[in-house]
Amino acid sequence: MNALIGRARRNPVPFVLCGLWLALMVFVLSVRPGMVSESTLRSILQFATILSLVSLGQTLVILAGGAGIDLSVGGNVSLSAVVALLALQAGVPGPMLPLTCLLVGASLGAINGLLTNRLGIFPLVATLGTYYVYSGMALAVTGGGALSNVPDWALPWGRGSIEALPLPFITLSVPLFIVAFVLFGYTSWGRWIHAMGHNEQAARLVGIPVDRMRFTSYVLCGALAGMAAFVSLAWFGSGRPNIGVNLELESVTAVLLGGVAIFGGRGSVVGVIAAVLLIVSMKTVMLQFGINALWQVGVTGALLISVAVIDHRFGRGVR
Amino acid sequence: MSSTRRELVLAGACVLSALVFASASPAFGTLDNLAVIFRNSTELLLVGLGMTLLLATASIDVSVGVALGLIAIVVGQLLQAGFPTPIVALAGPIAGALVGLVVACVVVLGRIPPIVGTLGLFGVFRTGIFLALGGQWLSGLPSDLTELVDYPLLGLNLSVWVVFAAYACVWVMLRKTPFGTHLLAVGHSVEKARLSGIAVAKVRFVVFVISGVLCGIAATFFVATYRNVEMTSGSLLALEAIAAVVLGGTSLLGGRCSLLGTVLGVLLLRLLQNGLVLIGVSSLWQPVVVGGLLIVVLVGDAIGGRWLARRVASRAA
Numbered sequence: 001m002n003a004l005i006g007r008a009r010r011n012p013v014p015f016v017l018c019g020l021w022l023a024l025m026v027f028v029l030s031v032r033p034g035m036v037s038e039s040t041l042r043s044i045l046q047f048a049t050i051l052s053l054v055s056l057g058q059t060l061v062i063l064a065g066g067a068g069i070d071l072s073v074g075g076n077v078s079l080s081a082v083v084a085l086l087a088l089q090a091g092v093p094g095p096m097l098p099l100t101c102l103l104v105g106a107s108l109g110a111i112n113g114l115l116t117n118r119l120g121i122f123p124l125v126a127t128l129g130t131y132y133v134y135s136g137m138a139l140a141v142t143g144g145g146a147l148s149n150v151p152d153w154a155l156p157w158g159r160g161s162i163e164a165l166p167l168p169f170i171t172l173s174v175p176l177f178i179v180a181f182v183l184f185g186y187t188s189w190g191r192w193i194h195a196m197g198h199n200e201q202a203a204r205l206v207g208i209p210v211d212r213m214r215f216t217s218y219v220l221c222g223a224l225a226g227m228a229a230f231v232s233l234a235w236f237g238s239g240r241p242n243i244g245v246n247l248e249l250e251s252v253t254a255v256l257l258g259g260v261a262i263f264g265g266r267g268s269v270v271g272v273i274a275a276v277l278l279i280v281s282m283k284t285v286m287l288q289f290g291i292n293a294l295w296q297v298g299v300t301g302a303l304l305i306s307v308a309v310i311d312h313r314f315g316r317g318v319r
Numbered sequence: 320m321s322s323t324r325r326e327l328v329l330a331g332a333c334v335l336s337a338l339v340f341a342s343a344s345p346a347f348g349t350l351d352n353l354a355v356i357f358r359n360s361t362e363l364l365l366v367g368l369g370m371t372l373l374l375a376t377a378s379i380d381v382s383v384g385v386a387l388g389l390i391a392i393v394v395g396q397l398l399q400a401g402f403p404t405p406i407v408a409l410a411g412p413i414a415g416a417l418v419g420l421v422v423a424c425v426v427v428l429g430r431i432p433p434i435v436g437t438l439g440l441f442g443v444f445r446t447g448i449f450l451a452l453g454g455q456w457l458s459g460l461p462s463d464l465t466e467l468v469d470y471p472l473l474g475l476n477l478s479v480w481v482v483f484a485a486y487a488c489v490w491v492m493l494r495k496t497p498f499g500t501h502l503l504a505v506g507h508s509v510e511k512a513r514l515s516g517i518a519v520a521k522v523r524f525v526v527f528v529i530s531g532v533l534c535g536i537a538a539t540f541f542v543a544t545y546r547n548v549e550m551t552s553g554s555l556l557a558l559e560a561i562a563a564v565v566l567g568g569t570s571l572l573g574g575r576c577s578l579l580g581t582v583l584g585v586l587l588l589r590l591l592q593n594g595l596v597l598i599g600v601s602s603l604w605q606p607v608v609v610g611g612l613l614i615v616v617l618v619g620d621a622i623g624g625r626w627l628a629r630r631v632a633s634r635a636a
Contacts (some may be wrong), residue, residue, distance in 0.1 A: 303438060305431070
C-alpha cells in the first residue's frame with residue numbers, strides 16, 4: 001500500500017486517469033445501465049487499437065528526448081495504407097500486405113530519423129514538413145478516392161473478436177504494450193532511452209549511442225504507424241487516403257495525457273494506454289448519448305491542460 | 320549573416336518561381352493576379368507576424384488557426400446583427416486580445432509547455448467553434464466590412480496599410496524599445512534573462528496577447544474577404560504560419576527572428592499555391608509542395624551550414 005502511495009505521489013497521472021475512467025463508467029451505469037455491454041466494450045477496443053499503436057510510437061519518440069516529436073504519424077498511416085495497396089495492385093502477393101505496410105511505415109519513419117538526427121533539423125519542423133508531404137501524397141496519389149483491393153483473408157482478422165475482445169487489439173496492441181512495458185522497465189535499452197531524455201549530456205558521456213537510438217525510435221514509430229495502417233485496412237476493408245487525419249494531435253494528446261514529459265525522460269506506457277482508453281471511451285460514450293464527436297475534442301483538450309497543470313503542481317519529486 | 324543569406328535565397332526563389340509560372344501561364348503574370356496573391360496572403364502575414372514573435376521567445380502556438388475561426392464567428396455574428404462597421408472592425412482585435420489572454424493564462428500562468436497548452440486549447444477552441452456555429456455555416460454576410468477593408472488609400476487597400484503598420488510597429492518594438500531586447504533575451508535563454516532581472520513571465524504573457532490581437536485583425540480580414548465562416552475555417556493556418564516563419568529563417572529555439580524573412584516565406588507559399596493552380600496542377604498536390612519546400616530549405620540549410628563550417632575550419636588551419 002505504501003509503495004502504491006509513493007508511486008502515486010511520484011507519478012500521479014495514471015491514477016488520475018483511472019479515477020476519471022471509473023467516474024465515467026459509474027456515470028454511464030447510473031444514467032443508462034444498458035450501455036455497459038459487451039458490444040460497447042468491443043467498439044471501444046476496436047477504435048482504441050489504431051490510436052494505441054500510433055501513440056506507442058509517439059511515446060518512444062518523445063521519451064527519447066532531444067525535443068523529439070513526430071507530427072507526421074497521421075500522414076504516415078494514410079500513406080502506408082495507400083502505398084501498400086498500390087504495391088498489391090502492382091503485383092506484390094496478397095499475403096505480403098502486413099509486411100509491406102510495416103516496411104513502408106518504417107521507411108517513412110527512417111526519413112524522419114534522417115532529417116532530425118543526421119541533418120540535425122528540429123523535430124517539430126522536420127516532421128511538420130513530412131506531415132504535409134505524407135498526408136498530401138496519400139490524397140494526391142489516389143485523387144482522394146478509396147482503394148478497395150484489400151485481400152479477403154484480412155477481413156476476418158480485422159473484424160473478428162473473441163468475446164468482447166477484438167482480434168487486432170489482443171493480437172497486436174496488447175502484446176506490443178507488454179513488450180514495450182518490459183523493454184522500458186527492465187532492460188538497459190529502456191534505461192538508456194529514459195537517461196538520454198532526462199540528461200542528454202550525461203547520457204553521451206557514459207557512452208549511450210544517443211543519435212543511433214533516436215534514429216531507431218523514429219523508425220519504430222514509423223513501423224508502428226505502418227501496423228496501424230494495416231489494422232485500418234483489415235477493419236474497413238478499404239484504403240482511405242484520409243484515415244490518418246488528426247492522429248498526430250490525438251496521439252500527442254494521449255501521450256502527454258498519459259504523463260509522458262514533453263521534453264522526454266519521464267513517462268510510462270501504462271499511463272499512455274490508460275489515456276488512450278480514456279479518450280476512446282469518452283468518444284464512444286458521447287456517440288452513444290448522441291452528443292456530437294466534436295465535444296470530445298474540446299473535453300480532451302481541457303483534460304490535457306488540467307492534467308499538465310496538476311502534474312506541474314503536485315507531481316513533486318518527478319524526474 | 321546567415322539570416323541575410325536566407326532572405327536573399329527566399330527572394331530569389333520568389334522571383335524564380337514567379338518567372339516560371341509567368342512563362343507557363345499567361346494568367347499568372349497579370350497585375351490582377353498579383354493583387355489576388357497579396358490579398359490571399361494578408362491573414363497569413365498577420366498570423367505569421369505573431370508566430371514570429373512567439374518563436375523568437377521559444378514559444379509556439381498551434382491553436383492560432385482555430386482561434387482565428389472562433390474570432391471570425393464573433394465578427395461575423397456582429398456583422399449579421401447589423402452593428403455599425405467600425406465597431407465590427409474593432410471587435411476583431413478586441414476578441415483577439417481576449418483569446419490571447421486566455422492562451423497566455425493557460426500557458427504562462429499554468430506553467431505548462433506552450434506546445435502542450437496550445438494543443439489542448441486547439442481542441443477546446445474547435446469545440447467552441449462547433450457550439451457557436453451549431454453545425455451550420457455563417458454565410459452570406461453583408462459586404463459593409465469588405466468595403467471598409469478594401470477602402471482605397473493612396474492607391475492601396477486599407478488592409479495593405481494595416482499589414483504594413485503592424486510590421487512597422489513590431490519592427491520598432493523589437494529594435495528600438497527595451498521590451499524588444501527583453502523579448503529576444505527571453506528567447507535566447509530564460510535562465511540568463513531571469514538572472515538579468517527581466518520579468519520573463521510578463522514578457523511571454525505580453526507576446527501571447529500581441530499574437531492574439533494580430534490574429535484578431537486577421538480574423539476581421541478573413542470575414543471581409545470570404546464573407547462566410549464554416550467549421551474548418553482557419554484550421555490549417557497555424558501549421559502554415561509555422562512553416563512560413565521557419566522558411567523565413569526564424570529559429571524554433573528562440574532568440575533570433577527575421578520579419579522580412581516571414582514576409583518572404585508567406586509570399587513564397589501563397590505564390591506557389593496560386594501558380595500551381597494556374598498551371599493546372601491539382602490542388603491536392605499543394606500540401607506536398609508546401610512540405611517539400613520546407614524540407615528542401617531545411618536540408619539545404621543544414622548541409623550548407625556544415626559546408627560553411629568546414630570551409631571556415633580549413634581556412635583557419
